[in-house]
Amino acid sequence: xxxxxxxxxxxxxxxxxxxxxxxxxxxxxxxxxxxxxxxxxxxxxxxxxxxxxxxxxxxxxxxxxxxxxxxxxxxxxxxxxxxxxxxxxxxxxxxxxxxxxxxxxxxxxxxxxxxxxxxxxxxxxxxxxxxxxxxxxxxxxxxxxxxxxxxxxxxxxxxxxxxxxxxxxxxxxxxxxxxxxxxxxxxxxxxxxxxxxxxxxxxxxxxxxxxxxxxxxxxxxxxxxxxxxxxxxxxxxxxxxxxxxxxxxxxxxxxxxxxxxxxxxxxxxxxxxxxxxxxxxxxxxxxxxxxxxxxxxxxxxxxxxxxxxxxxxxxxxxxxxxxx
Amino acid sequence: xxxxxxxxxxxxxxxxxxxxxxxxxxxxxxxxxxxxxxxxxxxxxxxxxxxxxxxxxxxxxxxxxxxxxxxxxxxxxxxxxxxxxxxxxxxxxxxxxxxxxxxxxxxxxxxxxxxxxxxxxxxxxxxxxxxxxxxxxxxxxxxxxxxxxxxxxxxxxxxxxxxxxxxxxxxxxxxxxxxxxxxxxxxxxxxxxxxxxxxxxxxxxxxxxxxxxxxxxxxxxxxxxxxxxxxxxxxxxxxxxxxxxxxxxxxxxxxxxxx
Numbered sequence: 276x277x278x279x280x281x282x283x284x285x286x287x288x289x290x291x292x293x294x295x296x297x298x299x300x301x302x303x304x305x306x307x308x309x310x311x312x313x314x315x316x317x318x319x320x321x322x323x324x325x326x327x328x329x330x331x332x333x334x335x336x337x338x339x340x341x342x343x344x345x346x347x348x349x350x351x352x353x354x355x356x357x358x359x360x361x362x363x364x365x366x367x368x369x370x371x372x373x374x375x376x377x378x379x380x381x382x383x384x385x386x387x388x389x390x391x392x393x394x395x396x397x398x399x400x401x402x403x404x405x406x407x408x409x410x411x412x413x414x415x416x417x418x419x420x421x422x423x424x425x426x427x428x429x430x431x432x433x434x435x436x437x438x439x440x441x442x443x444x445x446x447x448x449x450x451x452x453x454x455x456x457x458x459x460x461x462x463x464x465x466x467x468x469x470x471x472x473x474x475x476x477x478x479x480x481x482x483x484x485x486x487x488x489x490x491x492x493x494x495x496x497x498x499x500x501x502x503x504x505x506x507x508x509x510x511x512x513x514x515x516x517x518x519x520x521x522x523x524x525x526x527x528x529x530x531x532x533x534x535x536x537x538x539x540x541x542x543x544x545x546x547x548x549x550x551x552x553x554x555x556x557x558x559x560x561x562x563x564x565x566x567x568x569x570x571x572x573x574x575x576x577x578x579x580x581x582x583x584x585x586x587x588x589x590x591x592x593x594x595x596x597x598x599x
Numbered sequence: 600x601x602x603x604x605x606x607x608x609x610x611x612x613x614x615x616x617x618x619x620x621x622x623x624x625x626x627x628x629x630x631x632x633x634x635x636x637x638x639x640x641x642x643x644x645x646x647x648x649x650x651x652x653x654x655x656x657x658x659x660x661x662x663x664x665x666x667x668x669x670x671x672x673x674x675x676x677x678x679x680x681x682x683x684x685x686x687x688x689x690x691x692x693x694x695x696x697x698x699x700x701x702x703x704x705x706x707x708x709x710x711x712x713x714x715x716x717x718x719x720x721x722x723x724x725x726x727x728x729x730x731x732x733x734x735x736x737x738x739x740x741x742x743x744x745x746x747x748x749x750x751x752x753x754x755x756x757x758x759x760x761x762x763x764x765x766x767x768x769x770x771x772x773x774x775x776x777x778x779x780x781x782x783x784x785x786x787x788x789x790x791x792x793x794x795x796x797x798x799x800x801x802x803x804x805x806x807x808x809x810x811x812x813x814x815x816x817x818x819x820x821x822x823x824x825x826x827x828x829x830x831x832x833x834x835x836x837x838x839x840x841x842x843x844x845x846x847x848x849x850x851x852x853x854x855x856x857x858x
Contacts, residue, residue, distance in 0.1 A: 311858070350699050351858060370702045378700040384693035388621040397620070400613050401701035449701075 299362060301326050301453055301484045302347060307356035309342050309508075316342040318508035319356070324486055329479050331495045331502030332488040333585075335593050339508040340488040341381060344457045347486065348378055361452065374402065377451030381458045381488075383438050385430045391441055392417065392426040395448055402449040409448070416444040420474060436467025443474060454478065456487040460494060472497060492585040506593045516585055523591055524583035527562035530554050531569050532576035540573035541565075549591070556587070605849040607710030610703050614711025615718065617694075622719070633676075633726035637668050641734055644791065655793060658823065665736040666819040667790035669724050669745055670752070673818075674811050676723040677716040677753035678781060681760035682773045685712050690770070695856065705856055709849045713757045720753020721746070731822075738824040745821050752814045755837055758844025759810065765851035788812040789819075813837050 300323035309317040317339040324330040332340045345351035346358055349369035358365045360372045385394050392413055399409030417423045420440040425433060433441065439459065446454060459475065460468040468491075475498055479485060489495050495502055496516045503513045512519060520526070531537050533555045541548050541557060546565055548557040559565045566580050622629055645661030652660040688694040698708050725746050731737045737745075763776045787797065788811035794802045805812045806829065813833035820830045 348700055350696075370704070373700065373702045376700070380693075380696065380700070382693055382696075384697040386617075386694055386697065387692055388624070393620075397617055398697070398701065400616065401610075401698060401703050403610075403613075403702070 298326060300324060300359075301328075301361060302486065303357075303359050304343075304346075305357045307343070307346065307358055308354045309339070309346060309351070310354045315508050317346070317353075320503075320505070320508070320510045322503055322510060322513065324484065326484050327482050328500050329475075329485045329487070329498050331499035332486070332505060333490065333492065333495050333502055333589060334488075334505035335490065337507075338505040338593075340505055341457055343505075344455055344486070344488060348376060348455060349373055374449070375452040377446035377449065377454040379439075379442050379446045379454070379456040379459050381461060383442060385438060385441060385445070387430045390427050390429055391422055391433065394430065394441060395445055398445050399448045404449065412448060412450075413444075416447055419447075420444045421470070434467075436463050436470065439463060439467070439471060440474070443471070447478075452484065454483055454485045456485065458488055458490070460489070460491060468494075492589055496585045504589060504592055511592050512588075519588045520583045520585060522588075524587035525558045525560055525562070526583055527559075527580055528583050528587055529557040529559060529562050529565050529569070530577075530579045530581070531557070531573075534573075534575065537569060537573050537575050540569060544568060558583075558587075558591075605706045605709075605846055605853060607706040607849065608704070610707040611710035611714060613703065614698060614708050615715045618712070618715040619718070622722075630726060633672060633723040634730060636672065637665075637727050637730045637734075640664070640668050641731075641736065645736070661734075662736050662823065663819075664791055665731050665734075666745075666822040667815055669727055669731070669749070669822070670788075670811060670814040670818045671785055671790060672723045672727050673720040673749050673752040673814060674756050674781065674784070677720040677756040678760045679777075680719050681712060681716040681757040682764050682767075682776065683770065685716075685761065686764050686767065686770050686773060688712075689764070689856075699856075705853050706849055709761060709852045710845075713754060713761060713845060713848065716757030716760065717750045717753035720756065721750040724749030724753075737822040741824040742822045745818055748817060748821065751837060751841060752817075755810055755814075755841040755844065758841060758848045761848035762844060762851055765848060765855050784809050784811045789815050810837070810840065 302322075302324040304323070305321050307317055307320050308315065320339075320343065332343060334340050342351065346353050346365065347360060349360075349365045349372050352366060361375060363372050365372060386397060389397055395413035395416060396406070396409055399413065400406070404412070414423070414426075417426055420443055422437060422441055422444065425437060430438070430441075443456075443459070446456075456475075460471050463471065472494065475485065475487075479498070485498075487498065499516060501513070501515055502519075503510045504519075505511065512523070514522070531554065533550055533553050537555060541555065544565065546557050546559050548555045550556075557565055562580050566578050569575050569578050641661060641664075645664050649660030649664075654660065655663045695705070695708050699705055728737070728742065728745055732739065732742070760776075763773060767773050787801070788794075788805060788809050790811070794805050794812065797805070813836045816827050816829050816833040817837065820826045
């Protein structure tokens with residue numbers, strides 16, 4: 276595919292400017308805060324995103340993820356703190372930063388007055404891309420996101436998954452150095468979600484720097500090299516998905532029916548466990564032993580041993596109370 | 600941190616061009632009003648009602664209302680573009696959000712919208728002028744000056760409209776300026792009868808603050824090829840208020856959208 280090859284060559288070509296830059300963070304935020312009246316949406320966060328990395332912001336609704344994205348996108352000014360993108364200050368040089376950003380917003384904001392192809396062409400014009408170049412690039416991108424046959428279709432005729440893919444294509448129209456995706460697969464069916472992941476993987480393999488927010492933890496586990504989990508405007512933890520799972524959930528998790536006898540057994544072993552509904556979840560570095568013990572002595576209805584997941588980390592850090 | 604005077608750049612034309620492209624995608628519908636409206640008004644009011652009115656201030660009634668039709672068209676096309684249509688783009692379509700994710704600033708976006716509102720006034724007034732010339736109810740060549748003037752008048756109404764759009768809580772509340780400001784102005788700005796028949800206080804009010812009254816004065820001077828007494832006053836009024844509302848509306852929109 277032309278487009279992917281070009282992206283690859285950009286990375287592999289040592290003469291390209293990107294390669295000559297010393298390795299500095301693409302995004303650096305220090306002591307970043309955003310207040311809406313008395314609400315602290317983002318409360319003193321510090322993070323950095325390195326070139327070529329897929330960096331995730333995870334957290335429940337209202338954690339401050341989208342607000343952070345909007346500050347990086349230079350559309351919402353920070354209340355205080357420092358934030359640079361490509362080494363440029365977001366307050367001083369928004370135009371210089373936005374020139375090299377590709378943004379996939381949470382809300383679908385394609386232009387309903389235009390067709391699929393026209394959406395890309397009009398968007399390219401906002402970036403000042405000459406029309407011949409814009410046309411060629413748009414056709415390439417439509418084929419990259421598998422929408423070539425929909426090029427002349429009005430936006431309203433596209434499915435949810437197609438719209439999200441078109442937004443991804445739109446975000447790539449200016450050959451961005453940084454791609455920001457706010458909930459890229461929200462509301463998609465599994466097929467559409469897998470196709471989106473495949474495209475993001477391809478972009479990642481081509482060396483693009485990607486920042487994404489999500490509350491699909493499987494998505495984060497698959498895509499992110501490094502991530503932070505946010506809640507109430509603060510960063511709780513930062514690390515690779517593997518490290519976080521080992522540290523906060525354990526390699527394996529044992530689950531069993533919640534009965535008084537099981538609880539008594541676990542207390543005897545001294546294992547750490549949490550009760551969720553009619554199940555108990557046991558965090559242990561000796562999962563097989565725990566499971567064997569439960570099976571032999573405690574007469575549990577069901578026992579499962581499964582790999583720890585980011586979801587376990589997430590729930591143990593942010594709790595199970597419902598958010599809106 | 601933010602300067603008080605907004606500074607849009609030439610990037611505004613990209614926003615303008617987006618609206619232009621959309622307008623010409625559906626040009627058949629869009630060109631209907633400026634060709635149909637004047638024909639209906641001229642026949643019904645100009646000639647029909649005009650039979651009973653005869654002359655106003657020595658001018659045949661149909662010639663008296665022809666410039667008012669132009670002025671009203673300038674007002675409606677730009678005002679409704681920068682209220683309901685801009686609101687839809689801003690609030691429902693999220694078009695502005697998409698635009699400011701690119702190198703465009705919010706100042707560029709609003710300036711582009713205002714210039715587009717002015718362009719719509721220009722397009723409608725020009726199309727309508729063709730009809731009025733065909734009916735022989737406007738003087739030439741002075742009436743040709745209506746064409747550039749319609750852009751200025753359109754920019755004035757666009758700026759006023761965008762101020763309402765910046766402060767309206769929802770699309771329904773835009774009915775307030777539409778019915779409490781635009782509709783009375785449509786009737787009481789020297790459009791279908793002279794201001795001199797109104798009580799003196801209302802006359803002063805109209806001449807002092809009603810934008811359409813100024814636009815009617817200038818347009819009527821041009822189509823009759825005789826400058827009315829308040830011609831230069833009205834022109835200066837329009838020019839200065841256009842500048843004020845242009846910047847004020849961008850400022851208010853920035854306050855609304857940059858949070």
